[in-house]
Amino acid sequence: MRHLHLEKKGIRGLAIAESFTQHSKKSILAGVVMRRDLIIDGFVIGKTTLSGDDATDEILRMYEKLNRPDVSYVLISGVIISLYNIIDIQKLxxxxxxxxxxxxxxxxxxIEDALKYHFNDAQSKINEYKKLEERTRIKLDTNFDVYIRNEGCTLSDVQKLLNELTTQGSIPEPVRVAQLLARTILLD
Known part of the structure; x- marks a missing residue:
């Protein structure tokens, strides 16, 4: 098992964000490999089904497609994406x-009421959602709050990493670039 080695300037992470429209059947996932010093080092693209259950497996596929053993962590924008497609961070x-x-x-x-509204038999989605750990609020050095769920690293390491990756506002730079890429691909 690898850990966050925050002492390394060139530590690389895979940031994943999505973009879709209400008329889409699929959501575009964009992955950006970025070093801690904000140098972009790779891209990967995926798709998930709106209101589906394939987000976790698609993120695994994207990671494998990169074939990058130097990627030390995954940073995901959201746990419930693509209209209630839930990412299982423990499985990841x-x-x-x-x-x-x-x-x-x-x-x-x-969220439970929203799931009931969108799915006829929402109980399995609600049970899946309840498996997710409670989110932890972190105040960034930029004075914005973010909410995180993490596996395989300490909360203090997450806070340090996010503070280094967030140059302004609340969105870490690798996630911001992934969001821009996903939106660009969607509109192309």
Missing amino acids: YKKLQIPIIAITYNDSLG
Whole structure:
């Protein structure tokens, strides 16, 4: 199992973000490999089904497609993406054996009601959602709050890493670039 080695300037992470429209059947996932010093070092693209259950497996496929043993962690924008496609960060950690960090930007309440509204038989999605650990709020050096779930690394390491990757606002630079790439591909 690899750990976050924050003492290394060139530590690389895979940041994943998505983009879709309400009329899409698939969401575009963009992955950006970026070093801690904010140098971009690779890209990977994937797709997930809106309202599906394939997000976790697609992220695993994207990681494997990169074939980059130097990637030391995965940073994901959200745990519930593509209209309630839930990412299982524990499964990602067990399969990849590197730290997994999921970041969101707002405190979300009422997800169970939203799942009931969108799915006829929502209980399995609700059970899957409940498996997710409670999110932890972190105040960044930029004075913005973010909410994280993490596996395979300490909260203090996550906070240090996010502070180094977030140059302004609340969105870490690798995630911001992944979001831009996903949106560009979607609109192409």
